[in-house]
Amino acid sequence: MSISTPGGPERRPTVVSTGKKPAAGRPAAGDRTAKPGAGKGTPRQGSGGKGRKPITPVKVSQGRAWGPTALITAVCLLAVGIVGYAVYAAAQGSKPWEKRAADIKGIVDYRDKDKDLVKGGNHQQGPVKYTVLPPVAGPHNPAWQNCMGDVYDAPIANEHAVHSLEHGTVWITYRPDLPADQVAKLKEKVVGKEKLMLSPYEGLDKPISLQAWGYQLKVDNADDKRIDEFIKTLRVNASIEGPNALCTQGVTATGTTPRDMGNQMSDQTQG
Structure with missing residues (x-):
């Protein structure tokens, strides 16, 4: 490098040697060059990281926890269903039994169709034409069927069967050729339960027919839920005694010919 002075020749600067060699890996004084990127605007690292540009934390999405949400939803739906059924059952239970009987699909109400038929108390010996x-x-x-x-x-x-109906019995009848498994299901509904009885019946136009005093329901099989509804609604309730x-x-005897039991039953026990 030369230094020019006004009005005089160029002069080269005098380099003074100190006799020391520069340390290995370190540039000699005057030979240092700026590192790329160094200069204004570049933050300097100080002690303790002062002056360092803050690092924005990365958020990790864990997704929605669907398990607990689904469980809570299921519990809520179950609770609503239970409450709804309780309200429905209470409303049904508060209905008069006659209205509940009218709600049974397919039921025939002879109390409404023939009021003379259902007066009751009309006893006579011998066969009756129905x-x-x-x-x-x-x-x-005068004698009822057990x-x-x-x-x-x-x-x-x-x-005898009609007299039992007058006492509040539900009489279930079925075709003699009804499959044994169907008969077994009907037996389960009857055995050991007061004011219920079961017997085969010739000439039915449906496989199964249920009778209560003034009511009848005919169904195709023993799995029909209306059978239980008929029994629940009309057993005892349909009694006019x-x-x-x-x-x-x-x-307790079978056979289609009525038995003349005389008048041994007192007025208190017969209806």
């Missing part, structure tokens, strides 16, 4: 078969009401024998959950393996007399009318001490 316009509705199996009969649901009308004149009947109806303490009795299962009869042969047809029984209409005249009151809930204390007897089902014991009745006729």
Whole structure:
């Protein structure tokens, strides 16, 4: 490098040697060059990291926890269903039994169709000709058919069965050729339960027919849920003799010919 002075020749600067060699790996004084990127605007690293540009933390998305949400939703839906059913059941239970009977699909209400038929208390000996078969009401024998959950393996007399209906019994009848598994299901609904009885019946236009005093329902199989609804609604309730009318001490024999039991039954026990 030369230094020019005004009005004089160029002069080279005098280099003074100190006799020391520069340390290995270190540039000699005057030979140092700026590192790329060095200069204004470049933060300097100080002690403790002062002056360093802060690092923005990276957020890691863990996704929504669907398990607990689904569980809570399921519990809420179950609770709503339970409450809803309770309200429905309470509303149904508060209905008069006659209205609940009317709600059973396919039921025939002879109390509404023929009021004379369902008057009750009309006792007579011998065979009775019924316009509705199996009969649901009308004149009947002074002796009732035993109806303490009795299962009869042969047809029984209409005249005794109708008297049992008057006492609040539900009489379930079925075709003699109904499959054995279907008959077994009907037996399960009847055996040992007061004011229920079961027997085969010739000439049914449907496989199964249910009778209560003034009501009838015919169905195709023993799995029909209306059977249980009919029993629940009309057993005892359909009685025109009151809930204390007897089902014991009745006729237990089978056969379609009514039996003349005379007048040995007192007015208190017969309806």
